[in-house]
Amino acid sequence: MEPVVSLSAFGYLFSEIVQYHQNRVDSISELERRLETTGYSVGLRVLELLVYRNRDYKRETKLMNILQFISTQVWKSLFSKPADSLERSIDHNDEFMIVDYSPMTSTYVSVPADFGGLSVDSYISGIIAGILDAAGFPARVTAHSVALEEGEAVANNTNNHSNGTLPSRKEKTVFLVKFAKSVLERDSQMS
Numbered sequence: 001m002e003p004v005v006s007l008s009a010f011g012y013l014f015s016e017i018v019q020y021h022q023n024r025v026d027s028i029s030e031l032e033r034r035l036e037t038t039g040y041s042v043g044l045r046v047l048e049l050l051v052y053r054n055r056d057y058k059r060e061t062k063l064m065n066i067l068q069f070i071s072t073q074v075w076k077s078l079f080s081k082p083a084d085s086l087e088r089s090i091d092h093n094d095e096f097m098i099v100d101y102s103p104m105t106s107t108y109v110s111v112p113a114d115f116g117g118l119s120v121d122s123y124i125s126g127i128i129a130g131i132l133d134a135a136g137f138p139a140r141v142t143a144h145s146v147a148l149e150e151g152e153a154v155a156n157n158t159n160n161h162s163n164g165t166l167p168s169r170k171e172k173t174v175f176l177v178k179f180a181k182s183v184l185e186r187d188s189q190m191s
Contacts, residue, residue, distance in 0.1 A: 043130020
């Protein structure tokens, strides 16, 4: 059994990270970039740790395999549940979306009204980018809050963290992964 960090401990540490960076920036976009950078270094270490723990791990060489690994094994390791969905963009073949209805970073953190569009989920997008980069899949990862559609409210209530309670949300977070052209070329050659 993997060790579990209490939600309150995570919430406290994460709020300290946000406050630390907030006191050193002049804009919301700069704060998001700093959260991304902090998450990126975590992502590098998460991949190392998961590979070390799983002796049977084979290096992922296919695009869909690394995305499946992130949305299942990485998500379970970090958040005690898999991501809610993994989708490919209809319009752009280099874009994929990892959807989470209740990301820990924004579910238990309240953003002041004067910070408007701040996405504290940038931290998780940095983690994803770090893992992808370390695995040899360079990509730009961004976090976006998207309003829940009518049928999605039910799905939101069924995805609970380990304590079984979630605040009611009207948004989901979509982590948009846009891969470098070289990754797509390599993946098409392997098919």
